[in-house]
Amino acid sequence: MATLKRPGPRGGPRDVNRRERTRVLEDAALRLFLERGLDAVTIDDITQAAGVAKGTFYRYFEDKAALVDALLAPVREALLEGLEVCGRALVAARDVETMFEAYRAMAAVIAGALLQYPSVVRLYLQECRGPAVGARQKVVALARQVAHHAVDITQKAHTHGLLRPIRPAVSALAVVGAVERLLLAVLSEEDAGLGNPLEIPDALTTLVLDGLRRPGGPARRKLDGEPKRP
Amino acid sequence: MATLKRPGPRGGPRDVNRRERTRVLEDAALRLFLERGLDAVTIDDITQAAGVAKGTFYRYFEDKAALVDALLAPVREALLEGLEVCGRALVAARDVETMFEAYRAMAAVIAGALLQYPSVVRLYLQECRGPAVGARQKVVALARQVAHHAVDITQKAHTHGLLRPIRPAVSALAVVGAVERLLLAVLSEEDAGLGNPLEIPDALTTLVLDGLRRPGGPARRKLDGEPKRP
DNA sequence: ATAAACAATGACTATTTGGTCACTCTTTTT
DNA sequence: AAAAAGAGTGACCAAATAGTCATTGTTTAT
Numbered sequence: 430m431a432t433l434k435r436p437g438p439r440g441g442p443r444d445v446n447r448r449e450r451t452r453v454l455e456d457a458a459l460r461l462f463l464e465r466g467l468d469a470v471t472i473d474d475i476t477q478a479a480g481v482a483k484g485t486f487y488r489y490f491e492d493k494a495a496l497v498d499a500l501l502a503p504v505r506e507a508l509l510e511g512l513e514v515c516g517r518a519l520v521a522a523r524d525v526e527t528m529f530e531a532y533r534a535m536a537a538v539i540a541g542a543l544l545q546y547p548s549v550v551r552l553y554l555q556e557c558r559g560p561a562v563g564a565r566q567k568v569v570a571l572a573r574q575v576a577h578h579a580v581d582i583t584q585k586a587h588t589h590g591l592l593r594p595i596r597p598a599v600s601a602l603a604v605v606g607a608v609e610r611l612l613l614a615v616l617s618e619e620d621a622g623l624g625n626p627l628e629i630p631d632a633l634t635t636l637v638l639d640g641l642r643r644p645g646g647p648a649r650r651k652l653d654g655e656p657k658r659p
Numbered sequence: 660m661a662t663l664k665r666p667g668p669r670g671g672p673r674d675v676n677r678r679e680r681t682r683v684l685e686d687a688a689l690r691l692f693l694e695r696g697l698d699a700v701t702i703d704d705i706t707q708a709a710g711v712a713k714g715t716f717y718r719y720f721e722d723k724a725a726l727v728d729a730l731l732a733p734v735r736e737a738l739l740e741g742l743e744v745c746g747r748a749l750v751a752a753r754d755v756e757t758m759f760e761a762y763r764a765m766a767a768v769i770a771g772a773l774l775q776y777p778s779v780v781r782l783y784l785q786e787c788r789g790p791a792v793g794a795r796q797k798v799v800a801l802a803r804q805v806a807h808h809a810v811d812i813t814q815k816a817h818t819h820g821l822l823r824p825i826r827p828a829v830s831a832l833a834v835v836g837a838v839e840r841l842l843l844a845v846l847s848e849e850d851a852g853l854g855n856p857l858e859i860p861d862a863l864t865t866l867v868l869d870g871l872r873r874p875g876g877p878a879r880r881k882l883d884g885e886p887k888r889p
Numbered sequence: 890a891t892a893a894a895c896a897a898t899g900a901c902t903a904t905t906t907g908g909t910c911a912c913t914c915t916t917t918t919t
Numbered sequence: 920a921a922a923a924a925g926a927g928t929g930a931c932c933a934a935a936t937a938g939t940c941a942t943t944g945t946t947t948a949t
Contacts (some may be wrong), residue, residue, distance in 0.1 A: 436925065437917060443925070450926090466789045468698035471906060482928045487908070555788050558843060559696045573849075580851055595862045598852035599841065603863060606840025607833035613788060614832050619803075621810055622828035632825045633833060639869060666895065667947060673895070680896095701936060712898045717938070895946070905936075916925070 451489055451499075453479045458496055459548050467497065467556050467564050493564040497552075504549045505571050507542030511535045512578040519585040528591055529638070536630065547616055554613045579605050604637055681719055681729075683709045688726055689778050697727065697786050697794050723794040727782075734779045735801050737772030741765045742808040749815040758821055759868070766860065777846055784843045809835050834867055 437443030457478035461470045472493065476483045490496040515535035522528040543550050557572035559565050583597035583604075592600070611633065615626045623629065667673030687708035691700045702723065706713045720726040745765035752758040773780050787802035789795050813827035813834075822830070841863065845856045853859065 441916080443916060446926080464790055465792050466698060466795070468696060469792065472908085473906070483907090484909080484929070485927055488926065492907085555790070558785050558788065560694060560785070562695050562699065565696070576844075576851060593865070595866060596852065596854050596858075598844075598854070599859055599862050600866060602840045602844050602851065602853075603837035603866060606836040606838070608836070609840070610832050610836025611829065614806075614828075621806060621832065622826065623832075624826050624828070628826075629829055632829045635823070636825060636830060636833060671946080673946060676896080702938085703936070713937090714899070714939080715897055718896065722937085891949085893946105893948075895944105897944080898940105898942085900940095902939085903937090906934085907932105909932085910928105910930095912928085914925105914927080916923105918923070919921085 447489075450481070450485070454481070454486065454489055455496065455500055459500055459552065462497075462552055463548060463555070467493075467552075467559075467568075494566060497564050498567045500549055500552065501567055501571060504542055504546050504553065507545075508539060508571070508575060509578070511538035511542070512575070512582065514538065516578065516582050516585060519582060522586075522589065525591055528586060528589070536634075540630070543612065550612065551616045554609055554616070576602060576605060607633065607637070677719075680711070680715070684711070684716065684719055685726065685730055689730055689782065692727075692782055693778060693785070697723075697782075697798075724796060727794050728797045730779055730782065731797055731801060734772055734776050734783065737775075738769060738801070738805060739808070741768035741772070742805070742812065744768065746808065746812050746815060749812060752816075752819065755821055758816060758819070766864075770860070773842065780842065781846045784839055784846070806832060806835060837863065837867070 454475065458470065458475045461474055461478055470493075472486050473483060475496075476486050490499065512535065515531050518531035518534065519528060522531055553568055553571065556565050556568045559569065561569035579601040580598045583592070583601040586592055587597050611623075611629055614621055614623055615629065684705065688700065688705045691704055691708060700723075702716050703713060705726075706716050720729065742765065745761050748761035748764065749758060752761055783798055783801065786795050786798045789799065791799035809831040810828045813822070813831040816822055817827050841853075841859055844851055844853055845859065
């Protein structure tokens with residue numbers, strides 16, 4: 430069973446050592462997870478890559494699932510935080526500009542977190558669609574929360590009648606899917622001709638907002654209607 | 660080593676038996692793959708679920724990777740076929756209507772295949788982002804082909820100047836991501852409020868086309884400008 | 890009818906795996 | 920300084936795993 434407390438004085442040998450060991454184990458595991466996939470990596474693989482004895486692993490983590498959860502924690506916090514703040518802002522929003530501002534703020538918060546933990550995000554993208562079993566459970570749980578929040582947020586935006594009358598669940602999941610796929614492409618460095626990664630958010634924003642914004646006309650135009658900008 | 664030929668007269672006992680056994684093994688494996696993930700399913704699991712002895716598995720498939728490849732085959736064929744036909748049609752297209760018609764044709768071909776093999780598609784969606792290792796190799800390879808084709812197609816559509824000046828790779832991957840995420844939601848029956856699945860393609864089409872279509876009016880925001888290529 | 894090829898089986902081997910534990914050494918507490 | 924608690928180790932165990940193969944029964948070709 431893993432010892433969860435951090436004994437000794439802060440900054441003392443024990444404390445420093447514990448942080449360091451945890452970091453080494455997490456780093457080694459994360460690298461292996463990305464190389465071979467969650468399920469294919471054994472505890473032996475991790476301890477060998479980390480240069481410690483097998484028993485040491487179990488002093489720091491209860492099992493592989495606990496390790497994954499620890500890896501995920503910071504990203505999860507940032508993601509959910511960003512989504513909730515955006516949700517709250519949207520309930521208050523009364524005009525299009527305020528609404529877009531809320532979206533932009535959320536994007537900024539999230540983007541920051543993602544850039545800080547790119548490997549963890551890759552792990553998330555890589556595993557989040559699998560069955561919620563074993564070590565993957567927490568990853569899938571996070572994915573569900575993200576999807577739920579996204580739909581929720583879109584619903585809130587809809588209550589002001591600012592968006593095209595598409596089912597919130599549909600447009601929300603479409604956007605989540607688009608964002609995730611582009612993130613994966615960028616993080617995997619499988620250069621498919623994406624150009625400067627920093628320009629992607631803008632392109633995507635244009636694309637999404639023009640797709641979502643309710644066209645100026647009263648009836649829902651289908652083909653050649655150009656949405657008017659407010 | 661798996662015997663690949665199908666001996667005996669067509670329709671004879673051997674032939675019928677071989678088809679049946681292959682089907683039973685594939686069905687059992689597919690179900691388990693979706694329940695637990697590719698890596699977590701063992702050959703023993705599969706043969707037990709299929710109700711045959713372990714040795715029998717190796718008479719029909721060289722290993723787990725070969726089984727996955729066999730499962731994937733029909734979907735792969737349909738997907739690539741649809742993408743290529745669309746690509747060829749787009750090179751010839753000279754106006755917006757013809758272009759959209761090409762897209763619609765592709766969507767129809769693909770949708771048909773997907774409805775015919777929903778479980779295989781789920782397997783694809785579930786595994787296609789993982790590392791290209793072991794039994795997952797062929798799935799990831801297909802995902803790469805799909806992405807490549809999508810970008811290619813979008814590039815072709817761009818040559819006629821009919822689309823917004825967003826990098827083709829960006830918009831193509833965004834659309835692929837959106838489609839995949841919605842498909843996953845529908846196939847997983849994690850009802851997130853999607854409504855009637857049959858209405859999704861229409862909603863998505865509206866969303867995507869309005870996002871991609873070059874606005875008729877004068878220049879809009881300049882953020883999405885495409886960098887000049889020499 | 891008979892020989893040759895095919896099919897199915899499950900025991901068997903080789904390894905690998907998650908997890909434990911007694912033992913030793915180091916740090917903290919008293 | 921002595922006792923208590925924490926930390927690291929790697930041998931060890933029981934269970935699981937991929938893949939093989941001799942054996943037995945069935946179908947096909949001659």
